[in-house]
Amino acid sequence: QITLEESGPTLVKPTQTLTLTCNFSGFSLSTSGLGVGWIRQPPGKALEWLALIYWTGDKRYNPSLKNRLTVARDSSKNQVFLTLANMDPVDTGTYYCAHRGGGDSLLDYFDYWGQGALVTVSS
C-alpha cells in the first residue's frame, strides 16, 4: 500500500525559505521507474506542478520557478524534500507530494497523492 505524507511549517515569513518533507511508504525511490513529484495549489485556484525527482536521482523543475526550487531525496529514509526560496504571499497554498506513475516509460503522472500541507506566507 502506497502512502505519502507532507510535513513542514504552516506559516513562513516573506523572504524566508520553505522546506517541506514528504514521508512515503509502500515503495522505494531506488526502484527503477519510480519518482516523487511536488504540486501546489493556491486557495481556490488550479494545481501547479513544481518539481519531480526520479529513481535515477535526476530532477526536473517547473521552469517558471526553477531558480527558487530544490528537490532532494534520502532513499534510505523514504523521504523527499522540497525547498522553495524567497517565499512571498503568492506562494500561499496547499503543497502536495505524489507518487509518479509511468514506470520506465517517459510518462509522468501521479497515481498516489499525500493529503497536502497548507502553507501560509505572512509577516
Add this chain to the structure above:
Amino acid sequence: SYELTQPPSVSVSPGQTARVTCSGDALGNQYAHWYQQKPGQAPVMVIYKDTERPSGIPERFSGSTSGTTVTLTISGVQAEDEADYYCQSPDSTGFYPVVFGGGTRLTVL
C-alpha cells in the same frame, strides 16, 4: 509557457453524460491524464494515458482524444461526481514535462 485549456464549468443533471474537454497544441502527440478533486481533498487520478482507467475507478469514467483535444466523459453522472477535474500533459519539447489545465468544476444539478 505551455497551456492546457479547460472550460471553467460544466453542469449536468444526474444520470446524464458529462464531457470535460482539454485543449493543447501538443495533445496530438502527448498523452493526457485526468484527476478528480473534491473539496478539501487531494486529487485522485481517474484516467491516464488518454484512455486508461486505474483500478478502483468506476467504469462510467472514460477518456478519448481527437486531434489536439482530449475529453473526459462521465456517463450516468452521480451526485458524488461533483468535483473539480484537471487534465495534465507535457509540452512537445520536454521543457515543461508536467502541465496542469486550469480545472473544470463539474456541477450536478
